[in-house]
Structures are given as structure tokens and as C-alpha cells.
Amino acid sequence: MAGLMQTFPPRPDEQVTLANWRTYPFNVWAFHHVREIVPSADIANDPDAVWHLPCAPVDLVHSPQSSETPIFATEPIIPQMASDENLRRNR
Secondary structure, X not given: OOXXXXXXXXXXXXXOOOOOOOOOOHHHHHOOOXXXXXXXXXXXXXXXXXXXXXXXXXXXXXXXOOOOOOOOOOOOOHHHOOXXXXXXXXX
């Protein structure tokens, strides 16, 4: 599916739509062209109205974690993700 959205009009099997834009292989093209698929609007930024949230850094290197409890447990959710990196890792 390297030819997604390359012709005009796009062939039905190569067309990225609201129904398929978040699934592979359509998401590869869609995430670079979200504004062309999903209605969106610019939201003005006022740099003088920024909320300064409190900062509480945590030392994850010297954190008292047991070896059985990973700090970031990503492995259980990786199979559920439809990302390019996940597809490359599992080929």
C-alpha cells in the first residue's frame, strides 16, 4: 500500500477516510495529514496566560523498586498498539 492517496481521485482501496485513518497502513499517511482528514481549527496561544504548574521531579534511577516490578510496564500493551515500530519489531 505504498501508493496511498497518490492518484486523483484516489482508488477506493488506497483512500484514507475517517473510517480507516487510525489503522495500519492508512495511519502512516494519515498522521502526517490529519488536518486534511479530521476537521480542525487553529487555537490561538497567549504566552502571557500560561499556567505554571508545580514541578515534582522523581529520581527513577535510584527509586526503591523491586526487580519484579518494572517502573514502566509497556510490554502488556505493545501487542495492542498498531504502530510502525511495533510492526517492525514483530516481523
